[in-house]
Amino acid sequence: MLFQFPAAIQLGLDTGKLVQVFSKSGVPLGLVRDAVTGRFAGQAVGVIGLNPLTGFSSLPLLQATTAVIGVGVVATAALAAVNLYQTLKLRQDVAALRLEVKDGFINLKQALRDQGLEVIEHIDRVAEDVEFRHHRTILARAYGLFNQATIRLQSALTVQDLARRNADINSVRDMMFQALADYDNPQLLNNTNAAGYIRRRECVWAIQQAIAFTYQLQGEPTSVSHRLTALCTTIRQDSLAAVNQINSQAELDFLFPELVRIHDHDLQALNLWQTQIDWVQTLDSDEIRLLNNSELNPVDLKMIETEALLEVPPEQTLYEELQSKSNNATLCNQLRLMMAPDMRLEYASVISQQAQNNGLKALTMDQLQAASDYTISNLYHYFQAKQETSTYF
Numbered sequence: 161m162l163f164q165f166p167a168a169i170q171l172g173l174d175t176g177k178l179v180q181v182f183s184k185s186g187v188p189l190g191l192v193r194d195a196v197t198g199r200f201a202g203q204a205v206g207v208i209g210l211n212p213l214t215g216f217s218s219l220p221l222l223q224a225t226t227a228v229i230g231v232g233v234v235a236t237a238a239l240a241a242v243n244l245y246q247t248l249k250l251r252q253d254v255a256a257l258r259l260e261v262k263d264g265f266i267n268l269k270q271a272l273r274d275q276g277l278e279v280i281e282h283i284d285r286v287a288e289d290v291e292f293r294h295h296r297t298i299l300a301r302a303y304g305l306f307n308q309a310t311i312r313l314q315s316a317l318t319v320q321d322l323a324r325r326n327a328d329i330n331s332v333r334d335m336m337f338q339a340l341a342d343y344d345n346p347q348l349l350n351n352t353n354a355a356g357y358i359r360r361r362e363c364v365w366a367i368q369q370a371i372a373f374t375y376q377l378q379g380e381p382t383s384v385s386h387r388l389t390a391l392c393t394t395i396r397q398d399s400l401a402a403v404n405q406i407n408s409q410a411e412l413d414f415l416f417p418e419l420v421r422i423h424d425h426d427l428q429a430l431n432l433w434q435t436q437i438d439w440v441q442t443l444d445s446d447e448i449r450l451l452n453n454s455e456l457n458p459v460d461l462k463m464i465e466t467e468a469l470l471e472v473p474p475e476q477t478l479y480e481e482l483q484s485k486s487n488n489a490t491l492c493n494q495l496r497l498m499m500a501p502d503m504r505l506e507y508a509s510v511i512s513q514q515a516q517n518n519g520l521k522a523l524t525m526d527q528l529q530a531a532s533d534y535t536i537s538n539l540y541h542y543f544q545a546k547q548e549t550s551t552y553f
Contacts, residue, residue, distance in 0.1 A: 230286035306335070
């Protein structure tokens with residue numbers, strides 16, 4: 161993971177006049193100091209190597225794909241049309257203004273016209289579905305409120321009077337919380353399949369990130385850290401819930417690369433953000449004064465994409481490799497262990513006990529803890545299958 165700094169700052173780093181700041185635990189941060197005076201001299205404008213799906217600027221795209229997935233059972237072709245690879249390509253089109261966003265949705269029939277007649281017909285069926293039309297009404301209203309909040313936030317940042325600016329930001333945050341309440345509406349999860357569930361929840365995560373950012377703009381690091389901790393917990397819990405809802409091959413094909421991306425990019429980006437926020441709180445009063453006097457402002461770090469979107473994402477390649485040597489139950493268990501590492505102890509205990517029950521040499525807990533998620537998942541599934549009739553997932 162590398163930060164992208166403005167050219168002048170990068171030159172200073174290259175010549176040794178500036179040095180990058182590290183947290184006490186050795187994590188690199190997006191700040192630099194003057195090598196001689198120690199004065200904070202600048203900050204990063206981007207992060208290379210992270211490309212999250214769920215930043216709040218991605219909200220319209222994430223929401224739009226729910227109009228393909230719909231509710232209830234979803235067609236395999238429809239899921240393939242909005243999988244991780246296709247979503248990344250759609251995001252590129254939205255960013256390049258090749259696709260118009262209206263009421264928080266994009267014209268999917270235009271965007272997916274090369275996906276075949278089956279997908280277009282499915283989009284038409286979803287559009288006529290009474291339950292989804294109800295969902296769409298809620299989402300369109302919520303997106304409108306959120307969009308107005310982001311516009312108002314931009315205006316608030318131009319206000320010079322600190323008290324008035326903070327009051328405006330408070331109002332913006334109230335609007336975002338109202339939008340969040342709609343996106344978090346349990347009605348939106350009724351009869352939703354695993355793929356639809358995760359895309360709805362990704363919209364929730366995007367708004368929660370925006371809310372955390374408003375606290376950062378007001379210089380409230382404790383509140384930001386609290387929101388980010390809660391958000392990371394929510395992401396992991398929602399991901400587990402999605403895995404537990406998988407009941408078809410198409411849903412697993414959709415979710416495995418998606419959740420790996422969320423784990424390796426979205427959660428890492430949030431952890432990076434929180435590390436920098438928490439680091440500020442470890443500074444003594446002199447350092448805080450030095451930081452405040454440096455005229456650095458909170459920035460929304462852009463994630464610099466390193467792979468060409470026309471190439472298959474590495475998460476998809478990983479899934480295809482694992483498919484050739486794993487079964488579906490094992491793949492689901494790998495996702496569970498990835499999102500909930502604490503489950504490893506439970507899995508390891510079952511493996512150790514079942515090995516003894518079957519007269520096999522048991523691995524030590526240290527060996528099991530050191531084993532890969534792939535190995536643990538396979539062993540766990542093997543012994544569970546010996547105990548009972550294995551289900552498909």
